[in-house]
């Protein structure tokens with residue numbers, strides 16, 4: 001069995017809780033409170049800077065130039081790609097970048113990013129990909145599932161969010177990360193695999209916590 005298949009199965013019950021979370025369901029049926037989405041957006045914008053830093057650790061730690069370029073391209077894809085959608089929503093809501101930086105990250109957010117950063121600092125490229133993969137992959141799956149709901153991707157407000165994560169660019173970037181995880185884990189021992197699984201499952205738990213943070217407006 002592929003490493004990523006094992007990881008997926010290990011985190012599957014948590015991912016199903018993410019799909020069933022009222023925040024995610026609310027995006028899908030358009031009923032989500034704007035205040036909750038706005039809080040999510042602010043927290044997620046802050047989150048993405050640290051998420052990009054996790055990839056930046058990969059640039060530092062990769063020995064292979066091609067792998068270095070892959071990590072670097074992902075830093076770019078976050079700062080210049082995924083965050084564009086956030087900036088578009090911020091413009092629609094009249095929020096400036098300065099206002100975002102004045103917001104304190106919620107502890108669920110801070111704990112998540114610091115966990116990823118500590119895994120990246122202590123580990124190598126495989127641990128780094130394990131730390132970012134549940135983030136990238138779970139959103140790819142959420143985007144696809146929400147886009148399959150009739151009319152959801154055309155919603156005048158939440159449609160853009162759904163289309164961005166269900167879209168080809170995001171899906172392709174995620175597919176490449178899934179493939180990279182399998183490549184980096186090739187030939188690893190069972191103990192090494194267990195460490196990757198521990199990181200992947202913990203990050204999935206943090207993903208669920210992030211939805212809850214936004215839903216409860218955790219300060």
Ligand SMILES: Cc1ncc(CN)c(N)n1
Pocket residue numbers: 044047048082135136139207210
């Ligand atoms: C918390 C979180 N997790 C995942 C993603 C998708 N990159 C995100 N934007 N934010």
